[in-house]
Amino acid sequence: MCPHGRRLMQGEGGWLEPAKIVCHCWLIEGRKGLTLVDTGLGTAQVNGMLHGHLRALMRPKLSLAETALAQVQALGFKAGDVRNIVLTHLDFDHAGALADFPDATVHLHAPELAAAQAPITLIEKQRYEARLWAHGPKWQLHNTAGEHWNGFDAVRALGDSDDEILLVPLAGHTRGHTGVAAKDADGSWHLHCGDAYFFHTEVEGDGHCPIGLDVFQSVLAIDNAARKANQARLRSLNAQGGVTLNSAHCPHEYARAAG
Ligand SMILES: [Zn+2]
Numbered sequence: 001m002c003p004h005g006r007r008l009m010q011g012e013g014g015w016l017e018p019a020k021i022v023c024h025c026w027l028i029e030g031r032k033g034l035t036l037v038d039t040g041l042g043t044a045q046v047n048g049m050l051h052g053h054l055r056a057l058m059r060p061k062l063s064l065a066e067t068a069l070a071q072v073q074a075l076g077f078k079a080g081d082v083r084n085i086v087l088t089h090l091d092f093d094h095a096g097a098l099a100d101f102p103d104a105t106v107h108l109h110a111p112e113l114a115a116a117q118a119p120i121t122l123i124e125k126q127r128y129e130a131r132l133w134a135h136g137p138k139w140q141l142h143n144t145a146g147e148h149w150n151g152f153d154a155v156r157a158l159g160d161s162d163d164e165i166l167l168v169p170l171a172g173h174t175r176g177h178t179g180v181a182a183k184d185a186d187g188s189w190h191l192h193c194g195d196a197y198f199f200h201t202e203v204e205g206d207g208h209c210p211i212g213l214d215v216f217q218s219v220l221a222i223d224n225a226a227r228k229a230n231q232a233r234l235r236s237l238n239a240q241g242g243v244t245l246n247s248a249h250c251p252h253e254y255a256r257a258a259g
Contacts, residue, residue: 010210021198032159038180040097042097043099044099046062069097079103086167088195089177102137104137108140111175142157147166168180177196181243191237193234198250203231203238
C-alpha cells in the first residue's frame with residue numbers, strides 16, 4: 001500500500017512521496033501441509049472489490065502477481081495445498097484473500113469473529129467486511145486457555161511439539177487481535193505481530209514511531225491503552241532476544257526476512 005506522506009508514515013523520504021507499506025504474510029511448509037499466516041489482499045480486491053475510500057486512502061498496488069494465491073502458485077503449489085490459514089485479525093488487508101483458498105481451515109481468535117459479527121463501536125462497524133468471508137470458510141475458533149509462551153498467553157492453533165503454530169493474543173488494534181508464533185525447523189521462534197505495531201522502530205530501541213503512523217494506529221485501535229501496553233511487552237521480548245519479530249506492515253522487516 002502506498003499512501004501519500006512517506007516522511008509522516010516512515011520518518012524518511014519526502015512529505016508527499018508515497019510510503020511503502022507491505023502486507024507481510026508467511027507461508028509455512030509443515031507436516032500438515034501448507035499454512036498461510038495472514039492472506040493480504042485477495043484476487044477479488046485486486047480485481048476491483050476494494051472500497052473506493054480504502055483505495056483512495058491506502059493506494060494499494062493492485063497487482064495479481066503479488067497476491068498470496070499467485071505467489072503460492074509460483075512456488076509450484078495449488079490453492080488446495082494451503083490446508084490451514086491462521087489470521088491475526090479480520091481487517092481487509094489480512095483476511096482479503098480467504099476466498100482464494102476456500103478449502104482451508106481458518107484459525108482465528110474467537111473474540112475477533114465475535115467483533116466482526118456483532119460490531120459495537122463505529123470503527124468496528126466500519127472496518128469489518130463480511131463479504132470477504134461470504135463463501136463460508138471452515139472457521140476453527142480458538143480461546144486462550146492457560147497456555148503460555150514467553151510470558152504471553154497463548155493457544156496452540158495447530159501442530160505438535162515439533163511443528164508448532166500458536167495464537168498469541170495481542171488485543172488493542174482490534175478486539176480479538178493476536179500475534180502468531182511459529183517454531184522453525186532449526187528450533188528458532190518467529191512471532192508475526194500482525195498490526196500490534198507497524199514499524200520496526202516501535203519494538204527496537206526506545207519505541208519511537210513516526211508521527212503520522214502513530215496517529216493512524218491510535219485512530220484505528222479499538223483499545224489504544226491495550227495496544228500501547230502490548231507494544232511495550234513486545235519491545236521487552238525483542239530486547240530479550242531469541243525470537244524474531246515482524247509486524248504485518250514494516251517494509252524494513254520484510255526486506256530483512258526476504259534476505
Ligand atoms: Zn493491517
